[in-house]
Amino acid sequence: xxxxxxxxxxxxxxxxxxxxxxLADAWNFVRRFFQEVLLPPYEFKEVxxxxxxxxxxxxxxxxxxxxxxxxxxxxxxxxxxxxxxxxSWLPALISIAVVRAMGPLVTALIxxxxxxxxxxxxxxxxxxxxxxxAMEVSATNPFKFLxxxxxxxxxxxxxxxxxxxxxxxxxxxxxxxxxNELVSLxxxxxxxxxxxxFLDVFSSVIKSVVFGFTxxxxxxxxxxxSSKGTEGVGRAANSAVVMSMFLIFIEELLALQIVNAIRGM
Amino acid sequence: MRGENKRSVIVGIFVFIGxxxxxxxxxxxxxxxxxxxxxxxxxxxxxxxxxLQTGNNIWFSGVKxxxxxxxxxxxxxQVEVEMNVEESxxxxxxxxxxxxxxxxGLIGNKIIVIYGGSTDYPPVQEGDRLEAVMPxxxxxxxxxxxxxxxxxxxxxxxxxxxxxxxxxxxGIVGAVMTDSTLAIRFKQIVANLDxxxxxxxxxxxxxxxxxxxxxxxxxxxxxxxxxxxxxxELRSTIAxxxxxxxxxxxxxxxxxxxxxxxxxxNSALGTMLNDPAFxxxxxxxxxxxxxxxxxxxxxxxxxxxxxxxxxxxxRKAKEEEKVSGN
Numbered sequence: 136x137x138x139x140x141x142x143x144x145x146x147x148x149x150x151x152x153x154x155x156x157x158l159a160d161a162w163n164f165v166r167r168f169f170q171e172v173l174l175p176p177y178e179f180k181e182v183x184x185x186x187x188x189x190x191x192x193x194x195x196x197x198x199x200x201x202x203x204x205x206x207x208x209x210x211x212x213x214x215x216x217x218x219x220x221x222x223s224w225l226p227a228l229i230s231i232a233v234v235r236a237m238g239p240l241v242t243a244l245i246x247x248x249x250x251x252x253x254x255x256x257x258x259x260x261x262x263x264x265x266x267x268x269a270m271e272v273s274a275t276n277p278f279k280f281l282x283x284x285x286x287x288x289x290x291x292x293x294x295x296x297x298x299x300x301x302x303x304x305x306x307x308x309x310x311x312x313x314x315n316e317l318v319s320l321x322x323x324x325x326x327x328x329x330x331x332x333f334l335d336v337f338s339s340v341i342k343s344v345v346f347g348f349t350x351x352x353x354x355x356x357x358x359x360x361s362s363k364g365t366e367g368v369g370r371a372a373n374s375a376v377v378m379s380m381f382l383i384f385i386e387e388l389l390a391l392q393i394v395n396a397i398r399g400m
Numbered sequence: 401m402r403g404e405n406k407r408s409v410i411v412g413i414f415v416f417i418g419x420x421x422x423x424x425x426x427x428x429x430x431x432x433x434x435x436x437x438x439x440x441x442x443x444x445x446x447x448x449x450x451x452l453q454t455g456n457n458i459w460f461s462g463v464k465x466x467x468x469x470x471x472x473x474x475x476x477x478q479v480e481v482e483m484n485v486e487e488s489x490x491x492x493x494x495x496x497x498x499x500x501x502x503x504x505g506l507i508g509n510k511i512i513v514i515y516g517g518s519t520d521y522p523p524v525q526e527g528d529r530l531e532a533v534m535p536x537x538x539x540x541x542x543x544x545x546x547x548x549x550x551x552x553x554x555x556x557x558x559x560x561x562x563x564x565x566x567x568x569x570x571g572i573v574g575a576v577m578t579d580s581t582l583a584i585r586f587k588q589i590v591a592n593l594d595x596x597x598x599x600x601x602x603x604x605x606x607x608x609x610x611x612x613x614x615x616x617x618x619x620x621x622x623x624x625x626x627x628x629x630x631x632x633e634l635r636s637t638i639a640x641x642x643x644x645x646x647x648x649x650x651x652x653x654x655x656x657x658x659x660x661x662x663x664x665x666n667s668a669l670g671t672m673l674n675d676p677a678f679x680x681x682x683x684x685x686x687x688x689x690x691x692x693x694x695x696x697x698x699x700x701x702x703x704x705x706x707x708x709x710x711x712x713x714x715r716k717a718k719e720e721e722k723v724s725g726n
Contacts, residue, residue, distance in 0.1 A: 328429050
């Protein structure tokens with residue numbers, strides 16, 4: 136009896152203990168993912184299915200968002216640049232902003248909202264309806280089938296979506312610049328590629344891989360650990376989005392520091 | 401099953417297009433930044449590179465021909481900049497070309513500008529070092545500006561004193577500005593000056609007209625100024641004048657000698673000209689000669705009527721009559 140009460144007694148405080156327990160669980164979840172991803176059997180079909188859902192089905196929303204971002208950012212930057220007669224720098228400014236930060240960030244945030252929440256809700260509902268337990272009983276590895284496939288799909292698809300977003304945002308910017316400054320397409324893209332470097336492109340790709348992995352793993356983790364019925368499903372979906380977005384911003388900050396350090400070498 | 405296949409194809413197309421965008425971007429970027437072209441390495445050592453970074457552009461005759469490859473410290477505190485320059489352009493860059501640090505626009509990135517070089521020198525080769533020319537240092541500019549500022553402060557201080565004196569009516573200008581009678585007189589002076597200026601203008605115009613006339617062809621002055629033959633003739637004439645003047649001088653000298661001799665009472669002519677006794681004697685001699693001549697004439701007239709000369713005189717008179725009759 137005394138041992139039981141000692142077990143229930145928090146180490147630091149209830150909340151702090153819960154936070155660190157959650158952190159340990161998340162760490163174990165990630166570790167398990169890396170273990171399972173390397174071991175057969177490989178669920179290629181499910182990965183492709185998830186790629187379709189996450190990548191192709193998100194494309195219209197992402198493209199529209201990217202296009203609007205390109206136009207809006209160009210329009211908002213113009214007054215500041217025109218104050219000292221530097222509107223010819225718009226393509227350079229937009230390319231740096233889109234390729235370095237806005238492309239990956241906007242794509243990841245949209246995907247976190249659309250894909251992260253759906254993964255969280257989907258796996259959460261499977262969890263509360265005990266479908267995951269049923270899979271375990273039927274000798275199917277639910278982690279491999281549900282988590283690994285989705286995380287791989289987000290990890291592969293988010294960089295692809297970022298490429299699309301970058302392209303569409305630059306095209307949106309071009310339309311705006313062409314309309315106002317009468318800049319031709321070739322001149323626009325010459326200025327765009329003149330101001331960015333390989334480091335910008337590669338850091339953008341690597342960053343989007345990390346963002347994709349984050350969205351997938353957070354959505355799956357939240358869904359996999361949901362409880363308390365339908366309320367838990369909603370909470371899982373919600374917290375998947377919130378946590379994904381929060382982590383994306385943290386990762387963006389870290390990536391910025393690392394890339395700047397590399398650039399300064 | 402068919403639906404799954406369709407999805408796989410769509411996902412494949414999606415991934416393909418995504419990768420194609422990435423690859424196209426990388427190739428365009430590499431092409432534009434000359435990453436995939438054959439390059440040679442050139443070096444330049446600067447005292448100060450002013451924030452130049454690896455990857456900054458290199459311009460030659462306003463064309464981007466490469467990028468900064470590496471920046472290293474060199475010697476005590478100098479900086480060696482290694483440049484990637486397109487091999488195809490290297491034939492236009494000569495070994496005596498210079499490298500300097502400039503900026504792309506007023507507030508643009510730092511760039512290296514290669515310029516100069518003469519065809520007397522061979523083209524640059526791998527590893528060549530270009531002569532570095534230090535750019536205009538903004539710190540030095542600021543220092544100069546600071547000196548200018550200090551001068552400006554002194555000038556404004558002096559101006560302040562000056563304007564204070566002017567306002568107080570000190571000095572000529574101050575008096576002119578404050579004293580109304582002085583101002584009126586000053587105005588009159590200015591009006592006079594104005595008139596004088598108008599006159600001088602008119603005079604200048606007349607002089608101009610006169611000079612124009614002098615400059616006309618056929619005019620003596622114009623010929624003197626432009627005709628080389630006349631100048632030669634004038635020179636020879638002046639030489640002749642000079643010779644004549646010398647001769648005249650000699651003649652004058654001799655005349656002076658003669659004159660002095662004439663003044664000498666010991667010489668015959670001097671005695672004739674200067675001795676009054678001699679003049680008196682000469683006068684009486686001439687009077688005697690005159691009376692002797694008179695007497696001689698009378699004697700000769702008498703001789704005309706005297707034999708044997710009478711016949712001769714008659715014959716002469718007849719011949720004279722004949723000549724006058726014809």
